[in-house]
Amino acid sequence: MQDIHITGGAMTPFGRHPGVLAPELAQQAILKAMDDAGITKDEIQAIYCANVLGGMILGQLIVRDLGFAGIPVYNVENACASGATGVHLARHALLAQQYDTVLVFGIEQLTALGGGTIPLQRNDHKTELYAKAGMVLPAVYAMRGTRFLHERDATPADLAAVAVKNRHNGSLNEYAQQRTETTVEEVLASRMIADPLTLLQCCPSQVDGAAAVVLSTRPGKKQKPVKVLSSVVVSGIREEADDDILDAEITARAARQAYEQAGLGPQDVNVVELHDAFTIAELLYYEALGLAPRGEAVPLLRSGATRLGGRVPVNPSGGLLAKGHPLGATGVAQMVELMWHLQGRAGARQVAGARIGLAQCTGGGIAGVDHAASSVHLLGV
Incomplete structure (x- = not known):
């Protein structure tokens, strides 16, 4: 089986970020992860956005201003396992040779909910x-x-x-x-x-944060490659x-x-x-x-x-x-x-x-x- 590498990654501090919108948090993690991997936006062929409560097409909204040239953006929701599921799906695409370098990021802004327990499924x-x-x-x-x-x-x-x-x-x-x-x-x-x-x-239920990783079939340029x-x-x-x-x-x-x-x-x-x-x-x-x-x-x-x-x-x-x-x-x-x-x-x-x-x-x-x-x-x- 072909090796899949995490060639770079980053995250924002987790906590309250008053006055900072979810897209800004996500963009911070994305840009730092790309820099950590030593790649430019032109080398990323697909993006996976993991989020639970941020609304429709959040991934496209977040990357809109980062200059990605119309590449596919997949929005992934699987409750608390959303981020891990995004990595899982991205790995499948790399193994299928659909892409050779992709970005996966997760974002949530729970302070916008105003407190309390995480909402359960409302359609059941x-x-x-x-x-x-x-x-x-x-x-x-x-x-x-x-x-x-x-x-x-x-x-x-x-x-x-x-x-x-x-x-x-x-x-x-x-x-x-x-x-x-x-x-x-x-x-x-x-x-x-x-x-x-x-x-x-x-x-804690009142927390905002974002994290991002670059996955690739190629070893990393800057950091010691980590295999999935x-x-x-x-x-x-x-x-x-x-x-x-x-x-x-x-x-x-x-x-x-x-x-x-x-x-x-x-x-x-x-x-x-x-x-x-x-x-x-x-x-x-x-x-x-x-x-x-x-x-x-x-x-x-x-x-x-x-x-x-x-x-x-x-x-x-x-x-x-x-x-x-x-x-x-x-x-x-x-x-x-x-x-x-x-x-x-x-x-x-x-x-x-x-x-x-x-x-x-x-x-x-x-x-x-x-x-x-x-x-x-x-x-x-």
Whole structure:
């Protein structure tokens, strides 16, 4: 199979950007990614724009003023997995030799929504019924957290420890929205959102940001090329009444396919960026990704293996809990973070000797399925 390279990437700081429109944020990331790759706009043959809530033809609106000469622009929406899905589709086009160099970017401006939880699917009566009954995403993850504490040898302090780890990592990341460290006591004392999840165990909902990568069948001109070793996107399977809510089946299925596609296993991974929208999610994904056997997520966390300097650091960027979660940008930003680590450019949070990185992103709250979509990518040098 032909090698697909990430030849350059960039992102904006995640946070509040008053007075800056979404197109301006996206354009900043796009131009920096092109410069990082050492290419001009004339070398880009197609563009993939990932966004969830920005409206129609946002990609064309964003690139209109950048001088691209009528090349195809694809707008991709797949909830929180939109950015990762954009990379997945772009890779397919490169493998099919439709193009040899493309740009993928993600953008979201959540501050424009005015706060509150992320809106769920509005075209489904069952999902609307669940939402009216209080089954918004924080409540769903709180149920998983409650079950986790009941079934596993775990305490609320273990959930809080995930936030402590990731906020520490975020303090080292100039692109993160939350750059202050915290303690287990502070996390547990923060305002209750949905028991057992407190405020500091939930990713910020007021955040804007953009990220971009250049993908090519040609090695990079300026930076050490990073290969996309595997790329998988799957959809959720209808749940039955007796399904285990701690199973994270959709992510486990995507991970199995990604490992098989790359000819690798969990033991080969050196650094992970995963979808920690809530603290309990990170623990569940340790097991779904094969980083820990079933029932062993808490021992893995307590051992320090997933901290910076540990065997397999998870969310060195600070993850969604600290870096923030501008929906369409998240999956692309994970790729940029991994690219920096694999190239030795991650600064104070650098994972030493990283050669294989894993990015995992889920998306979509629909009644009756685990998630609407899940993506797993393996990158390597």
